[in-house]
Each structure stands twice: as structure tokens, then as C-alpha cells.
Amino acid sequence: MTAIVVAVASAAIDRSCSIHNVTTTRLHSKDESCCSTQLIDGDGAFNVTGIESFMKEVKLAECGLSYAVVSIMGPQSSGKSTLLNNLFHTNFREMDAFKGRSQTTKGIWMANCAGIEPCTLVMDLEGTDGRERGEDDTAFEKQSALFALAVSDIVLINMWCHDIGREQAANKPLLKTVFQVMMRLFSPRKTTLLFVIRDKTKTPLENLEPVLREDIQRIWDSVPKPQAHVETPLSEFFNVEVVALSSYEEKEELFKEQVASLRQRFYHSIAPGGLAGDRRGVVPASGFSFSAQQIWKVIKENKDLDLPAHKVMVATVRCEEIANEKYGLFSANEEWRELEVAAQSGPVPGFGKKLNSLLNACLSGYDVEANYFDEGVRSAKQNQLQEKMLQLVQPAFQSALGHIRSSTLDKFKEAFEKALNEGEAFSTAANNCIASYMAQFDEASADVVIEVANWDTSKVREKLQRDIDAHVASVHSAKMSELTSSYEEKLKMALSGPIDALLDGANNDTWPSIRRLLSRETKSAVSGFSAELTRFDMDEQTRKNLILNLENYARGVVEAKAREEASRVLIHMKDRFTTVFSRDSDSMPRVWTGDEDIRAITKTARISSLKLLSVMAVIRLDDDDDDDDNIEKTLAVALVDSSSSSSRDRSITAVDPLASSTWGQVPSAKTLITPVQCKSLWRQFKMETEHNISQAISAQEANKRSNHWLPPPWAIVALFILGFNEFMTLLRNPFYLFLIFVGFLLLKALWVQLDIKAEFRNGALPGIISISSKFIPIIMNLMKNLAEQGQGPEPNNPHRNPSSRSNHNPVTGGGGSAVSSSASSDLALNNRDKYTSPSKHD
Numbered sequence: 001m002t003a004i005v006v007a008v009a010s011a012a013i014d015r016s017c018s019i020h021n022v023t024t025t026r027l028h029s030k031d032e033s034c035c036s037t038q039l040i041d042g043d044g045a046f047n048v049t050g051i052e053s054f055m056k057e058v059k060l061a062e063c064g065l066s067y068a069v070v071s072i073m074g075p076q077s078s079g080k081s082t083l084l085n086n087l088f089h090t091n092f093r094e095m096d097a098f099k100g101r102s103q104t105t106k107g108i109w110m111a112n113c114a115g116i117e118p119c120t121l122v123m124d125l126e127g128t129d130g131r132e133r134g135e136d137d138t139a140f141e142k143q144s145a146l147f148a149l150a151v152s153d154i155v156l157i158n159m160w161c162h163d164i165g166r167e168q169a170a171n172k173p174l175l176k177t178v179f180q181v182m183m184r185l186f187s188p189r190k191t192t193l194l195f196v197i198r199d200k201t202k203t204p205l206e207n208l209e210p211v212l213r214e215d216i217q218r219i220w221d222s223v224p225k226p227q228a229h230v231e232t233p234l235s236e237f238f239n240v241e242v243v244a245l246s247s248y249e250e251k252e253e254l255f256k257e258q259v260a261s262l263r264q265r266f267y268h269s270i271a272p273g274g275l276a277g278d279r280r281g282v283v284p285a286s287g288f289s290f291s292a293q294q295i296w297k298v299i300k301e302n303k304d305l306d307l308p309a310h311k312v313m314v315a316t317v318r319c320e321e322i323a324n325e326k327y328g329l330f331s332a333n334e335e336w337r338e339l340e341v342a343a344q345s346g347p348v349p350g351f352g353k354k355l356n357s358l359l360n361a362c363l364s365g366y367d368v369e370a371n372y373f374d375e376g377v378r379s380a381k382q383n384q385l386q387e388k389m390l391q392l393v394q395p396a397f398q399s400a401l402g403h404i405r406s407s408t409l410d411k412f413k414e415a416f417e418k419a420l421n422e423g424e425a426f427s428t429a430a431n432n433c434i435a436s437y438m439a440q441f442d443e444a445s446a447d448v449v450i451e452v453a454n455w456d457t458s459k460v461r462e463k464l465q466r467d468i469d470a471h472v473a474s475v476h477s478a479k480m481s482e483l484t485s486s487y488e489e490k491l492k493m494a495l496s497g498p499i500d501a502l503l504d505g506a507n508n509d510t511w512p513s514i515r516r517l518l519s520r521e522t523k524s525a526v527s528g529f530s531a532e533l534t535r536f537d538m539d540e541q542t543r544k545n546l547i548l549n550l551e552n553y554a555r556g557v558v559e560a561k562a563r564e565e566a567s568r569v570l571i572h573m574k575d576r577f578t579t580v581f582s583r584d585s586d587s588m589p590r591v592w593t594g595d596e597d598i599r600a601i602t603k604t605a606r607i608s609s610l611k612l613l614s615v616m617a618v619i620r621l622d623d624d625d626d627d628d629d630n631i632e633k634t635l636a637v638a639l640v641d642s643s644s645s646s647s648r649d650r651s652i653t654a655v656d657p658l659a660s661s662t663w664g665q666v667p668s669a670k671t672l673i674t675p676v677q678c679k680s681l682w683r684q685f686k687m688e689t690e691h692n693i694s695q696a697i698s699a700q701e702a703n704k705r706s707n708h709w710l711p712p713p714w715a716i717v718a719l720f721i722l723g724f725n726e727f728m729t730l731l732r733n734p735f736y737l738f739l740i741f742v743g744f745l746l747l748k749a750l751w752v753q754l755d756i757k758a759e760f761r762n763g764a765l766p767g768i769i770s771i772s773s774k775f776i777p778i779i780m781n782l783m784k785n786l787a788e789q790g791q792g793p794e795p796n797n798p799h800r801n802p803s804s805r806s807n808h809n810p811v812t813g814g815g816g817s818a819v820s821s822s823a824s825s826d827l828a829l830n831n832r833d834k835y836t837s838p839s840k841h842d
């Protein structure tokens with residue numbers, strides 16, 4: 001017997017593999033592989049690195065809910081590891097029977113079952129009642145039992161067959177522990193308790209099982225329960241299954257057959273009707289590691305374990321982890337990066353389609369991984385993930401949409417300008433282009449829409465609409481301004497020249513002519529302008545206003561021109577005066593021979609200038625403006641008639657009609673020159689034209705003097721009577737007559753040669769001086785020549801005596817004018833009368 005035990009022990013030692021370190025160990029057989037790791041060490045430390053590595057090795061995260069966790073608990077050295085290794089083909093360390101019975105498994109170990117579907121994880125717990133921990137140290141025993149119940153779907157309870165029905169059985173405290181800690185789980189998982197009876201005796205299982213169940217029930221009954229579960233049956237919390245195995249040491253072949261049979265029950269254990277078919281509250285496989293850590297943490301802190309809350313907590317953490325991972329993958333995605341860069345620089349064809357595909361791939365990836373976690377948590381985290389991703393892509397979306405908006409606006413501007421250039425009516429072109437390009441924007445913006453975001457593009461659309469409207473308005477305004485300016489320019493051109501001419505020749509017909517001109521040109525411009533306006537979309541009132549503005553502009557041109565000319569009225573008056581005064585009725589320059597009535601001519605010229613002043617004094621653009629216009633008469637009375645009256649008469653005259661700044665009924669807006677200004681202008685005008693009059697008077701007097709070179713008639717009669725004898729002598733002597741004739745011819749030749757008549761036209765003195773100036777140089781030259789020939793004394797050099805040279809003005813008669821230009825014209829006229837009166841008497 002001992003030999004058999006030794007042999008079996010030796011075989012067990014050979015099969016066992018060492019897993020002393022915390023790293024994962026992997027064994028390979030033909031088609032199976034097994035990994036194992038220490039989950040919790042003997043001191044209760046959780047091997048986080050180990051379980052993470054283990055999970056990666058067995059690819060547990062991909063299993064979703066399709067995995068089962070089996071754990072085994074029982075007294076120390078009761079063959080737990082041996083059973084697991086045989087049942088699941090794991091490699092837990094087994095006791096070396098030759099070294100004595102001592103603790104082999106410390107803490108909790110974990111391995112995956114090779115060849116069982118679905119993925120089944122096995123936990124080998126440290127045995128209870130261990131000598132190593134002592135009687136009083138049951139804390140770890142309870143903690144590991146609670147951990148196994150919280151994590152496992154199936155718990156194997158290993159027990160010796162001979163303990164069944166015994167009061168002091170080794171498994172009794174274990175069962176009590178299991179039932180007690182189970183009460184600390186808020187919502188038990190309906191774990192399957194599979195009692196494995198070891199070293200089955202000849203007593204058949206049918207007889208053993210009732211006894212065992214009775215023992216279990218008794219223990220269940222004896223466990224203190226919370227009030228809510230006092231009456232709750234055991235079956236509410238556990239599925240109890242019983243299986244008996246022959247001794248591994250004594251009947252190894254039979255043991256292995258029975259174990260192989262038992263193994264079959266672990267295939268598809270989680271399927272309905274399977275060993276763990278009723279399990280509840282399964283944590284998705286990807287959360288197993290974290291869940292186990294947290295459960296152990298709570299157990300270690302000796303807190304109650306609220307499994308539903310724990311499940312939510314695990315779901316929260318895991319879903320967040322998954323979401324973060326997916327977000328990280330998305331943000332680092334090369335395709336997305338390229339799309340983001342492209343969207344910043346311009347429109348991207350198929351932007352929405354590409355981005356939707358990337359977003360959906362990311363979200364469905366999350367869905368797949370977080371599928372088995374708590375529904376509420378999962379969708380909440382999914383929403384957060386979606387939100388984060390949308391925040392990430394929103395700038396690119398806005399940019400893409402912005403590019404569509406700006407490119408649509410640019411295209412619109414181009415098309416609109418082209419349509420206008422092709423002669424399309426403004427409103428038609430605007431409406432067609434707006435409809436076409438808004439539709440293009442709608443189509444293009446639909447291409448960037450992100451399905452999950454459902455962002456509103458209407459604001460961008462509205463902005464585009466506003467921009468387009470603003471552009472249309474600005475083009476409308478520019479075109480209108482261009483059109484208006486062109487017609488205004490035409491009007492200005494058509495009016496300015498003729499008005500200049502009309503005002504220059506101011507007379508009674510000036511303002512009627514201006515009115516006719518204004519009316520004709522305005523009508524012509526308005527007609528063309530109205531025709532052009534039909535190309536623009538505008539209401540009747542606006543159209544009328546524009547036409548009215550054009551009419552007002554035309555009127556404004558006339559008024560401006562009139563004001564401009566009125567500001568130069570003094571020049572015009574002087575020009576007018578000079579024209580009338582200096583030229584005769586045939587517009588020939590007047591020659592002051594002495595026969596002219598300078599007073600009458602002056603008066604005529606002044607009246608003509610006064611007429612000009614009266615025409616320019618006010619604007620007369622309305623038909624009735626001439627009717628009540630008394631300006632000319634008022635000016636004539638105040639300025640011309642009054643000047644002919646004596647100062648005494650003027651003092652008797654009532655109020656000065658020009659002592660006012662308005663023209664009676666004429667509104668100030670139409671006044672160009674006020675009465676006071678007229679008066680002042682007239683004074684200045686008279687002052688500045690006095691010189692002309694003085695010159696005329698001087699010229700006339702000089703002319704008269706030159707015309708009176710013959711002696712008076714009485715002198716001629718006296719000369720004839722007294723020189724009668726000498727005259728007769730001349731007549732009787734032909735030689736004298738011949739000499740007289742020769743002298744006459746010489747004088748006549750000189751007369752013609754020197755143009756004596758012309759020289760004396762401006763008076764005798766100027767004539768003499770002029771003729772002298774012609775002779776003096778000849779005489780001087782003669783004298784010089786004679787002096788040189790006769791070496792006589794040097795005559796006076798005209799060059800050394802410049803004062804002897806004439807610098808006299810041939811018109812005025814030189815430096816001494818006949819009448820001082822500063823003298824008043826009236827005085828000049830009076831003087832003229834004085835000078836001329838003797839000759840008249842003569």
C-alpha cells in the first residue's frame with residue numbers, strides 16, 4: 001500500500017510544474033496550452049502584474065461574457081491541486097508526499113483550463129485548517145472563501161468521504177465560513193457548490209448524498225442570517241451538486257476515469273442547464289482583472305461587498321478605460337490627422353463620409369468591447385466618448401463648413417459679376433445666382449455633415465445668405481452710384497457750358513433760357529435714367545426718389561454755376577462795362593475823336609453792367625420767379641438814378657432800398673448777391689472803371705486839341721487883309737509860286753512819310769514829342785559826324801543823358817496825363833465840359 005502511495009506521489013511530482021514565482025507559466029501539450037499565476041500571495045497581496053499578464057496570455061478580454069471561473073476550496077493537503085490538474089489539465093503545484101504532508105498552495109493561484117470551452121479559469125485556494133496558519137488565524141481562510149464566492153461561477157468543495165455525517169468533520173467550519181461570508185454579498189451570484197467527495201468508499205453515492213445534503217442544510221440552518229434571509233432556502237443562493245471520486249492514490253485509473261467524466265460537465269458549463277447555467281451578475285471578461293482586484297481590496301478592508309454596486313463600479317472603470325483607449329486610437333489615427341490638416345487648408349471632398357466612417361469605427365469598437373458591461377454605464381460612457389470625439393473633430397468640421405461657405409461666396413460673386421457683365425438685369429441676375437449658389441451650399445454642406453453629431457449648419461447658411469445679400473446690396477449700391485454719377489456727369493457737361501454763356505451775356509432772357517435749358521436736359525437725362533432703372537429691382541418710391549435726386553442735382557448744377565459766376569460778378573460787370581464803353585455798336589474799338597458823348601456812353605455801359613448785376617443777383621429757376629422780381633428797377637433807382645441826383649436830393653429821399661440783406665419776396669436760398677452786397681459791388685465797380693472813363697476823356701481832349709492846329713478864323717481874315725500885298729506879289733511872280741509849290745511838295749512828302757496825322761491823333765504835344773523822338777537821333781548823329789569831321793567840341797551824348805530820351809506813353813501822352821486817374825469820373829466829366837465849352841463858344 002505504501003509502495004502504491006509512493007509511486008502515485010512520484011508520478012504526481014513528475015507531472016507537476018513549478019510555479020513558485022509570480023510570473024505566468026505556460027505549458028504546451030499537443031493541442032492544449034495552460035497558463036497559471038499566483039493571484040494573491042500568502043500575505044494577501046494581489047498580483048496585479050501577474051493577472052494582467054495572465055489575461056493577455058489567455059486573451060481573456062476577448063471573451064466577453066463567455067468565460068467561467070471555477071475555484072476549489074477544502075482542507076489543506078486534501079488533494080485539491082491534484083484534482084484540478086487532472087480535471088482541467090492545469091499545472092498547480094502538488095504536495096510532495098515523500099517530504100511529508102505540509103502546505104503546498106499558499107494564497108490563491110489561477111490557471112486557465114486547457115481544452116475546455118468556453119474559456120474556464122480555475123482558482124486553487126490555500127487549504128483550510130492549515131497547521132502553518134494555526135487555529136486562530138482564520139482571517140485569510142474567510143477572505144479567500146468570500147473572494148472565491150464573489151468571483152467564481154462554480155466552487156468545488158473538496159472533502160473526504162469519511163467526513164460525511166461526522167459531527168467533527170473537517171469541512172464543517174469551511175461550510176459555515178462559506179455560508180456566513182455569502183451573507184455579506186448583497187446579491188449572491190447563485191454559485192454552484194460542487195461537493196467533491198474524495199476517497200469514495202464502497203457506500204454508493206446515492207446513500208452518501210442525502211446525508212451530505214442533510215449536513216449542508218443543518219449547517220445552513222445554523223448560520224446566523226440577516227432578517228431578510230431568515231426563511232430563505234439554501235437553493236435560493238446556491239446550486240448544490242455532489243460528486244464522488246475514488247482515491248487518487250489507491251485507485252488512480254478509476255480516479256482518472258471518474259475525473260474525465262466529471263470534466264465533461266465543465267464543457268459549456270455556462271450554457272442553460274450547464275453547471276453554471278444559473279449564474280448571475282457576471283463581470284465581462286475584460287473587467288475581470290480590475291473586478292478581482294477591487295473585490296479583494298474590499299474584502300481585505302473587511303467591508304461588505306455590494307456586488308451590484310461593484311459591478312457598476314467595474315463597468316464604470318472598464319467602460320472608461322475602453323472609451324479612453326478608443327479615443328486615443330482615434331485621435332492618433334493617421335487618416336483622421338490627414339483629414340484634419342486638409343480641412344484647415346481648404347474644402348475636402350467627401351469630408352463627412354470619411355469622418356463618419358472613422359467615428360463609427362471607433363464607436364462600434366467601443367460597443368464591441370463594452371458590450372457586456374452595465375447597460376446604463378456603457379451608454380453613458382459611450383456618450384462621453386462620442387462627446388469627446390465630436391469636440392475633437394468640431395474645429396475641422398467648422399473649418400470644412402467655413403471653406404464651403406467662403407468658396408460658395410467667392411463663386412457667387414464671380415458668377416454674379418459675369419451675369420451683370422453679360423447684360424442681365426440686376427434683379428434677375430441676383431435672384432438666379434442666389435438660388436443657384438445657396439443650393440450649391442446646401443449640397444456641399446450635406447457632404448460634411450457628421451451623422452452622430454447632427455450639428456446645425458443653418459447658422460453658417462444664414463451667414464452665407466447675409467454675406468451674399470450684403471454683397472448684392474453693395475454691388476447694387478455701387479452700380480446705382482455709377483449710374484447716377486454717369487447721368488450727373490452728363491447733366492453737368494450739358495448744363496455748365498451753356499449756363500456760363502447765358503450768364504455771361506446776362507439779359508432779360510437769361511433766366512428763361514436757363515430754365516428751358518434745365519428743363520430740356522433734365523427731361524432727357526431722366527428719360528435715360530428711368531430706362532436704366534428698370535434693370536434694377538426697386539420699389540416705386542425708391543425709383544421716384546432717385547429721379548427726384550437727379551432732377552435736384554441738375555438744379556444744383558445750375559445753382560452752383562450761378563453762385564460761381566455771382567462770386568465773380570464784379571469781373572463780369574467790368575468786362576461788360578469795358579465792352580460797351582470801349583467798343584461801338586459794331587463791336588469795333590471806339591476812337592475818342594471828341595464827338596462822342598462820354599457821359600451817355602458811360603451811362604449806357606453802367607446800365608448794361610447793372611443789368612448783369614440784377615440778373616446775377618438771384619436764382620430764377622422757377623417759372624414765376626421773374627414775375628415779382630423788381631431787382632433791376634430797384635438797383636437802377638438806387639444806383640444809377642441816385643448818382644445823377646444831387647446829394648441834397650438823396651438826403652431828401654426816403655430809406656435806401658439797398659440797405660437790406662434780402663430782396664423782399666425772394667427767399668434767401670435763391671439770393672446770390674444781397675442788396676447790400678450789390679451796393680458795395682457797385683461802389684467798387686464804379687471806382688475800378690473810373691480809370692477807363694478818365695482815359696477816354698483825356699484821349700478825347702487831346703484829340704480835340706490836335707484837331708484845332710489852324711489859327712482862329714479872325715486871325716486868318718486879319719492875316720489875309722494885312723498880307724494882301726505880299727500875297728499879290730507872290731501871285732505876280734511865278735518863281736515865288738514855284739518855290740511855294742516845291743515847299744508844299746516837301747512838306748507833303750514829310751507829312752505822308754512821318755504820318756503826321758496819326759502822330760497827332762492823341763493830341764498835339766504827344767505828336768510833337770513823337771516826331772521829335774524820330775528826328776533827335778538823326779540830328780545827334782549829324783552833329784556827331786560834324787564834330788568828328790571838324791574835331792569840334794563833343795555834342796551831348798544821348799546815351800549819357802537818358803533823361804533826354806522820351807518815355808512817354810503814346811496813348812496817354814506820357815507821364816503827365818491830362819486828368820488824374822484818381823479823380824472821380826463825375827469830376828472828369830465836368831472837367832471835360834469845362835474844357836470843351838470854350839471851343840463850343842468859339
Ligand SMILES: Nc1nc2c(ncn2[C@@H]2O[C@H](COP(=O)(O)OP(=O)(O)OP(=O)(O)O)[C@@H](O)[C@H]2O)c(=O)[nH]1
Binds near residue numbers: 075095096097106127
Ligand atoms: N488519499 C488520497 N490522497 C490523495 C488524493 N489525491 C491526492 N492525494 C495526495 O494528497 C497529497 C496532497 O495533495 P495535494 O494535491 O497537494 O493537496 P492539496 O489539497 O492541494 O494541498 P494544499 O495545497 O497544501 O492544501 C498528495 O500527496 C497527493 O498525492 C486522493 O484522492 N486520495
